[in-house]
Amino acid sequence: MSKARVLFLIRVPRERTEDFLKAYEQIRYQVAEGVPGHLVDQVCEASSDTEQWLITSEWASLADFEAWERSPGHRELAAPLRACITEARSIRFVVREETSARRP
Numbered sequence: 001m002s003k004a005r006v007l008f009l010i011r012v013p014r015e016r017t018e019d020f021l022k023a024y025e026q027i028r029y030q031v032a033e034g035v036p037g038h039l040v041d042q043v044c045e046a047s048s049d050t051e052q053w054l055i056t057s058e059w060a061s062l063a064d065f066e067a068w069e070r071s072p073g074h075r076e077l078a079a080p081l082r083a084c085i086t087e088a089r090s091i092r093f094v095v096r097e098e099t100s101a102r103r104p
Contacts, residue, residue, distance in 0.1 A: 004093060005057070005093045007055070008056075014050055023083070023084060026080065036060075036064060036068075
């Protein structure tokens with residue numbers, strides 16, 4: 001199986017930024033340490049638009065992400081984040097190649 005990368009392009013109104021970051025902080029380690037197949041995630045703010053955000057996550061497989069997304073606890077855990085978001089789009093990718101520095 002190939003690793004997967006999931007991207008969430010979202011909009012968070014400026015007045016909800018602190019709530020959004022607080023909600024992310026409250027759940028990040030629950031996901032990182034408790035969801036099978038989760039490898040890493042990042043929350044990123046656009047440099048030119050403070051209301052545009054990107055959440056990326058890497059998974060051992062797309063099936064792992066989809067199982068998490070369908071799980072009973074997913075919506076409940078993500079609800080505080082979703083409450084801050086006015087617009088969202090998700091894109092799923094299967095990692096075909098990965099490059100890092102060569103070891104001598």
